[in-house]
Amino acid sequence: MKIPRIAAVAALSLAPLAAGALPAHAASEATVSILHAVPGATVDVYANGKALLTNFKPGTLTNPLMLPAGSYNLKVTAAGAGPSGKAIMQANGVSVPGGANVTVVAHLDASGTPELTPYVNDTSMVPAGKARITVRHDAAAPAVDVRAGRTPVFKNLTNPNQATGVVPAGTVRADVVLAGTSKVAIGPADLTLKEGMNTIVYAWGSAKDNKLQLAVQTIGGMHSAPGGIPAGEGGQAQAGADLARDAAVGGAAALGAGAVLLFRRRAVPTR
Known part of the structure; x- marks a missing residue:
């Protein structure tokens, strides 16, 4: 059975939405990075109809972003297609939890179909050395x-x-x-x-x-x-x-x- 995924560019850098002043390390924020790992596909990413990333190229990993927790409708299109363009991947009602460190990967599944997979990064302490x-x-x-x-x-x-x-x-x-x-x-x-x-x-x-x-x-x-x-x-x-x-x-x-x-x-x- 196929594992369910968040189609999440988990609020793929809601940078425009997060531009306002937010308290440092607020519990209502999440740390999100996005890796584009779909070969040959330069894309644009939209959240709630607003462009978040444009001309996002394969092999690119974004810097970590502090994003407000919330629910987003996400859509990935070919670069330049516009917000009404055909979706390569999309998901509605995607929740971004506060306090998590997450990397969302746009990649190919084993059969070659584009998909998005979120991973929660382990930031627990490790022993000295x-x-x-x-x-x-x-x-x-x-x-x-x-x-x-x-x-x-x-x-x-x-x-x-x-x-x-x-x-x-x-x-x-x-x-x-x-x-x-x-x-x-x-x-x-x-x-x-x-x-x-x-x-x-x-x-x-x-x-x-x-x-x-x-x-x-x-x-x-x-x-x-x-x-x-x-x-x-x-x-x-x-x-x-x-x-x-x-x-x-x-x-x-x-x-x-x-x-x-x-x-x-x-x-x-x-x-």
């Missing part, structure tokens, strides 16, 4: 394994699910392979995992068109007080080994849960 890594499958591609140092650490990840783990801060050489194989689909790439940060890696694009890419988002502010152990830089081998260990505990649960949904409202692509 540690970092969090999150991997999200948002590509038109089959199940994949994510490897660190050629060792699978997140296995059988499917669109639009995610997996996460806490590891020593340092550098990990990672790649993405087709599940159960050694056939590389994306990478390898060196990921610098900084202490107290959540490094979020998105696999996006289309396997059929041989256009699979990575996008990276980082969220900081998760430092814990030192416990007498220096953070260090941990080598690739150690970071990879610990990632494999911790993924078996925390990552497996996240993988099973899949994308974290804010509300159970289906995003219906307009065909």
Whole structure:
């Protein structure tokens, strides 16, 4: 059964609506970022009939925005089509909750149909010297394994699910392979995992068109007080080994849960 989604560019930057003065860190606000991960589609985004983003290009990740909580009618059209243009994706009555940190991804589902998926970002504290890594499958591609140092650490990840783990801060050489194989689909790439940060890696694009890419988002502010152990830089081998260990505990649960949904409202692509 298909997981319901918020078609949410979750108030895709209601920047014009949020331009007025708002109290810092107000409980009535949410932190929202938007990633455009639909290949070849430059789009405009509307909320309640007002243009929020224009000429939004694939591969673009917006800066975090503090948005007022509320309910919005959202519509994504081809760039220049105007507010009455044909919707590529749309959803009405989309709620944006106060206090959450959310990334909304416009991407292709496994079959290549555009959709929007919201993820609630984990901003909980990590131990001193540690970092969090999150991997999200948002590509038109089959199940994949994510490897660190050629060792699978997140296995059988499917669109639009995610997996996460806490590891020593340092550098990990990672790649993405087709599940159960050694056939590389994306990478390898060196990921610098900084202490107290959540490094979020998105696999996006289309396997059929041989256009699979990575996008990276980082969220900081998760430092814990030192416990007498220096953070260090941990080598690739150690970071990879610990990632494999911790993924078996925390990552497996996240993988099973899949994308974290804010509300159970289906995003219906307009065909």
